Structures are given as C-alpha cells and as structure tokens.
Amino acid sequence: MRNYRVGMAKDASTKYYFIRNTDTMKIEVLPTKYLTHMTRANRSPNTIRRSAFAICYYLGYMEEKQMALEDVYALDYEKQYEHFTEYLNWLRSGNHKENKVKLPDNGTCNAYLKDVFRFYLFMEMQEAPDTQLSVLAYNQITIANAAGVKRTLRSKSFKGYLREEERKVRAAEKCEIVTILEACTNCRDQVLILLTSELGFRIGEILGIDYTRDIDYESHEVKVDFRDDNENDARAKNAEERRGKISMDTFDFLLYYLSEYWDVIQKQNYLFVNIQGETKGRPMKVDSVYDMFERMEKKTGIRITPHMLRRYYANTRWDADWPLEMISQALGHKHLDTTVRYLNVMDDKLKAASQEFYNRYSSLYGVQKLLEGK
Incomplete structure (x- = not known):
C-alpha cells in the first residue's frame, strides 16, 4: 500500500474507516468522505472495510504511476481501459502487499476494481457532475417483446475483468455433519451447526439471531431480517425477512443450550455468545466460527464450512422435491442461477x-x- 494505510475509529457502536497518507500523516479527504458516505448509507462494515483497502491499494498504484486520481479522466477510452487492466494485473501479481506469499485470486482482484469504480462514481457526483470515465459509459439497446412493451438493455463497456474460476464448493454430507457434531466440546457449537444445516441461513445471519425476538418458541420458527446495529457486524446480506422451521430435536437442543448458558446469554440479546475467556458473554463473531471449524478439521480430518452447510440444506430440500424457486427464496438468493450452482447435479x-x-x-x-x- 506504499504510503497509505487504512484506519478505523469508533463513535459509540459505529465504525468509521479512513485512509491516511503515512508520509504526510494527513487524512486522504475524498476517499475518507466516500467511506463515511458508505457508513451513513448503512453498508455492512465488512463491505466498507474491503472498499477502504481497495481504494488504499489503488492509491498506491497511482503513486507508482505518478498520477493523481483526476488524471485518469484526461485519458481516452483505450488508455483508460489499459490503465485499469494494468491495475488488475498489478493486484494479481501481489504488488499491493508487502508479503507476496499468498496472492489474491481473480475474483478478489475484480472485486477491488469494482470498489474503485464505485469510488470514481462518487467522485463524479461530488466533484465533477459533468465528468464520466469512458470505461464506465453504458452500451444500450432497446427491444420490444411480443406485447409491444419496450425494454432497454444496458451493459457497461469495460470488459477487462480477469476470468474468475467457478467456486468449487461441495455440499457437506450428513455423515460428516454427524461426525463434527460428535467432536464438538460444547452444545453452543452443536446448536450453531444444527441451525445452519436446518435453516440454510448465512453464517452472518445465524450470528445475528436475537433470541428475544427472532425465535418463535411456539411454532419452532426462526426469522432473519436486516439490522444495522449488530455488535458483531453480522448482518443479513439482503434486506428481506425470511423464516425457517427447525426440527423438534434441534429445538429441544436449542432450549438446552439456552438453559446451560443462561447466566451468560441473559445479559444481552444475541443467541450465540462467547462462552469463555476475556470476551465471555460478548456476541460471537464470524472469525470465531471459522476457528471452531478449523479445530474440528484438525480433530476429525473432515473439512466443513458454513457455506458447505448451506449447500447441504439446498441439496436435501431438492432431494425432498422442493420447487427450485422455494429453495432459492429460503436461501435468500436474488437469482435462480445462483441456487442452481448450489445443487450437486444437473439431473x-x-x-x-x-x-x-x-x-x-x-x-x-x-x-x-x-x-x-x-
């Protein structure tokens, strides 16, 4: 990142990210203004953090090029295209990192560039409303369907993204889940695995469950909806509310967990909390969940992730003849093709x-x- 570093300051429970030039020790005003805008727009702290690093990397790239952010506007279309393509390759080679042991994959590099493009769009609204990057101009055509209704199809002209490989994530197997459950040393981890398997919720959604208002103890249903005040930064990816029903056995186990750790849980509203150490009683965070799964892998030799449990959920519902649209809705997907990729086979x-x-x-x-x- 050369002379640029990402920093974070908290105001009550709100995190504000900023970028500092370590050579001058001054805050980079426009990038920090953009990050503040994202915070006030209730974007996920993890999304804002990634954007902060993406912009920070880009500032380092521009420093190497001896260019200012505004200089890109003076380039013609071909030069702009070349400029951002070179940035992708610069990232892919690990030039943004001091340690090049682990290089970013193509998808990560593409995500960083998209964050930079969003920042440029913000710049244009703030600084130069009549200016636009040529590579972000739209190509568009208008077509009419059989009823005569016209639709405009638009696509951005920049096509220089790196080719991304399909994520090779398989669904967890039932026997693997049982083995992991047996290897757990506490019922909190067991309940977390069971709920993820039976509800198909994302791990951020699972960790955001409020046991005082998200669980219907009569119908054995659990809901998830968007909240921007989660202390553990665990948010629903999409803003819509979803509900899922858990089995009687899992519900009984959930009640057992609540009674077993009630002295810790009752002091706040989150279902899943840290049960030991200095952070005992604080809401559990995503990193702690992945640490738990890594411990289970070392113990059993079986690798399972929360995403594999979501795929397990999708495949078991598919095998139970659930309609594709229903599975998609239960998973919180916006597009059916995303759900299709979760399924094991095109049968x-x-x-x-x-x-x-x-x-x-x-x-x-x-x-x-x-x-x-x-």
Whole structure:
C-alpha cells in the first residue's frame, strides 16, 4: 500500500474507516468522505472495510504511476481501459502487499476494481457532475417483446475483468455433519451447526439471531431480517425477512443450550455468545466460527464450512422435491442461477423444473413465435 494505510475509529457502536497518507500523516479527504458516505448509507462494515483497502491499494498504484486520481479522466477510452487492466494485473501479481506469499485470486482482484469504480462514481457526483470515465459509459439497446412493451438493455463497456474460476464448493454430507457434531466440546457449537444445516441461513445471519425476538418458541420458527446495529457486524446480506422451521430435536437442543448458558446469554440479546475467556458473554463473531471449524478439521480430518452447510440444506430440500424457486427464496438468493450452482447435479428433475419454468414464462417475450419463425 506504499504510503497509505487504512484506519478505523469508533463513535459509540459505529465504525468509521479512513485512509491516511503515512508520509504526510494527513487524512486522504475524498476517499475518507466516500467511506463515511458508505457508513451513513448503512453498508455492512465488512463491505466498507474491503472498499477502504481497495481504494488504499489503488492509491498506491497511482503513486507508482505518478498520477493523481483526476488524471485518469484526461485519458481516452483505450488508455483508460489499459490503465485499469494494468491495475488488475498489478493486484494479481501481489504488488499491493508487502508479503507476496499468498496472492489474491481473480475474483478478489475484480472485486477491488469494482470498489474503485464505485469510488470514481462518487467522485463524479461530488466533484465533477459533468465528468464520466469512458470505461464506465453504458452500451444500450432497446427491444420490444411480443406485447409491444419496450425494454432497454444496458451493459457497461469495460470488459477487462480477469476470468474468475467457478467456486468449487461441495455440499457437506450428513455423515460428516454427524461426525463434527460428535467432536464438538460444547452444545453452543452443536446448536450453531444444527441451525445452519436446518435453516440454510448465512453464517452472518445465524450470528445475528436475537433470541428475544427472532425465535418463535411456539411454532419452532426462526426469522432473519436486516439490522444495522449488530455488535458483531453480522448482518443479513439482503434486506428481506425470511423464516425457517427447525426440527423438534434441534429445538429441544436449542432450549438446552439456552438453559446451560443462561447466566451468560441473559445479559444481552444475541443467541450465540462467547462462552469463555476475556470476551465471555460478548456476541460471537464470524472469525470465531471459522476457528471452531478449523479445530474440528484438525480433530476429525473432515473439512466443513458454513457455506458447505448451506449447500447441504439446498441439496436435501431438492432431494425432498422442493420447487427450485422455494429453495432459492429460503436461501435468500436474488437469482435462480445462483441456487442452481448450489445443487450437486444437473439431473432430470432440474431439467424438468427448467422446462416448466420456461413453458410458463416464455410467452411474455414472444419466444414461441420466434422459434416458429412467425
């Protein structure tokens, strides 16, 4: 990061990120203003933190180039394209890190560049409303469907992102989950694994569960919704509320966990808390969950992650003949193709579901007429 460092200050429970030039010891005003804007817009602290580092890396890149942020606007389209493509390759080579032992993958590099583009868009709104990066200009075409309704298709012209490999994450197996559960040394970890497996919630959503208002103790349902005041920074990825039902056995185990650690849990509202050490009684954080799974891997030789448990949930529901749309909604996905990637195989059931979907909706876009040559 050369002469730039990311810092963080807290105001009550709110985290504010900033970027400092360590050569002059001054705060970089515009980047910090953008990060403050993100905080006030209730973006996730983890998202803001990643954006802070992305911009910090970019400032280091610009320092090497001996360029100011505004200089990029003077470049023509081809030069801008080349500039940001070189930035991606600069990141991929690990030039943003002091230690190059572990290089970032293509997806991480692309995410950093997208953060930089968002920062430039903020700059344009704040500093130069009539200015726009050429590589962020839109290509667009307008088409009409069979009913004559026009739609405008837009795509950004920058296509220089690095090719990302498909995430090779498999679903956990039932026998593996049972082995991990047996290896756990406390019922808190067991309840966390069971809820993640039976609800399909993201780990941030699981850790954000408020036992005083998110659990329906009569119907054995657990809900998740967006809150921006979670002390452990665990937030729902999407803002919509979702509900899931847990089995009787898991519910009984949940009650046992609450009674076992009630002296610690009752002092706050989060379901999952640290149960020992200096942070005993504080809300459990994501890093602690991954540390737990790493301990279980060393103990059993079985590698399981929270994401693998979500995939287990998706596949068991698919095997139980749940409609694809229902699984997608339960997982909190915005797009069906994301849900499809969670499933182990493209089998006859998925083909039939896809065919049913297109048969139902293709007429809206005049597909049948197009296929028939009308």
